[in-house]
Amino acid sequence: MADQQPVLEIRDLSVEYRTARGVVRAVDGISFSVPKGAILGLVGESGCGKTTVARSITGVLHQSARIAGGELLLHGRDLVSGPPKAWLDARWREISFVPQSAMNSLDPVYRIGSQIEEVLVHRGGKTRAEARARASALFEMVGLNPGRLDEYPHQFSGGMRQRVAIALALALNPSLVIADEPVTALDVIVQRQILDVIRDLQQRLSLSMILVTHDISVVAYLCDQVVVMYAGRVVESGSTREVLEQPRHPYTMGLTNAFPDLESAAHELVPIDGSPPDLSQPLVGCRFQPRCPFSLPVCSSDDPRTEVAETGARFACHRHAESDLLRRHSRDIATWQRPQ
């Protein structure tokens, strides 16, 4: 898998928003790639830029946003510098999107079937009859009854609408599916059903996928690789096992500790005090430094370089050489507590 060309490679991508308070660089020089047939989890807190990354890959950004630099290589071809037509053509056919709230992404006044057929006819160049057959097949693929194609969105439950959104994303056999918090609004059982649909489809169709989430347990359940973002930067990335079991960045250590776990919930959860920095202000040094219990003077003056391990894992921390020691300290709640 490692020798193959990745489906998508992001190189040094930056995205800026124009706001009343000035320019906010929500994504600041991030790089990662999505291997063929793998699910990559993009995790971080709200406001870290993960949704902006997902949206910039589809080329559908808010009108106040622009890609300020970097490359998005789809099968080796750059979308950012290429003709806009190529990007437009890639949408749905090559790159598709499962939005966060499927509740609001379906048009309430059209039958579900006709919304799927619309994509197939207008973007996929299929005839009406072909589109109808394909829509039925897609419904079956995501575990819905094709007999309900003629119903309206309000007749479907939240979980079923999420399945429709997944079916829509798969309509034209894209090479990359981007799902933004696909299970966040759902109940535990429905959430698990949708996660299983995604897992099953990924294995059967060897889909490549980016799963944007804030939930580490979803990443652990589904993803092969994980990219951890903080304040517009990638702080750590690598295989899910390596990143979750042996985090090298204090933020990742903090995230894994802060997560309640059913079996070991008796021990005290360890919160990370403070909140992420204001991205409209100029930032010097490591962005996690104000919240980091392990920071050194160098952390507030110099940006940490991104190091690459033999395994391919990447991490940006000045103290990465001591990560075993820091990991042990990070499990102690006293490490993270500071006077108010």
Place this chain on the structure above:
Amino acid sequence: MTSAQTPTHPLVTASGLSKRFAAPRRLSDLFNGQRPHIYAVDGIDLCIGKGESVGLLGESGCGKTTTGRLLLKLTEPSAGSIAFDGVAIDTLKGNDLTAFRKRAQLVFQNPFDALNPRFTIERVLAEPLVNTGVERASHRDKVEKALAQVRLPPLSRFEGLFPHQLSGGQLQRIVLARALVLEPDFIVADEPVSMLDVSVRAGVLNVMREVRATLGLAALYISHDLALVRYVCSTTLVMYLGKIVEQGPTADLLKMPLHPYTRALVNAVPVPRVDQSHEALPIIGNVSDARGQPRGCRFRDRCPMAVARCAEEEPPLRDLGQGRQVACHLA
């Protein structure tokens, strides 16, 4: 202390509690002259002891939020009764009702919406004191005390600040402090951390656990998040379509669930570890319609173990010893 055996000092007791809402009428209902109802809560009994923290688990639409609102007298039951510290609350009026409100408080779900954006933080925190006629001279002390309980800095640090100037984690603590400022005996927290980011959620959960222990507060935590319930509650009730299907000490209940629905809930939760079981879910379909009061077990159409008896006879909540109760014919 478990709620299955009656706690030694019960604070809140509900028996036969029901709440029904009028369902939208279908054409056939008009012809048949029927007025269908949805039973959001359908004849539940519960008992929360002094200082006890109870979790109420369930999916959306199972009636857990309605149960919380009933216990606080924010909505009136269709049947059944609730007693708070030995006094029935359904007839409370005037000063007695104010006294009850002081002792039983709600912690809201969404801290971003729960506070008046035009009030300063100081006013937000003092408002419950003003509303219940607590003498003005003591306000500042009580507010400071509540802030310290939720581990926020003293009031001087919030001078002139409005809710939008605070972070989500701070706001949720303010919401909790506002509930604590009246020194209640009982709080209902409806999904108290579902709107918060993971890194701050842990801090708020720790504060909740601490407050419960130091103040001896009785609490009902309403959530669909098993980990939260595991973390803060000694006893857990599981609701399905308006009924309590299982209850018991939290640790035992989650380790060895007896009802097939609880088993599915526990099984469905992914854990933040790479090696985890990917067993298939022992459950099918979706929550069925809550219209009317169906015969038999409400879970039977999704239950992998259902037998003929489940369609005929509704399983009562049976006591299995060691504080555990379950409503299943087969458990």
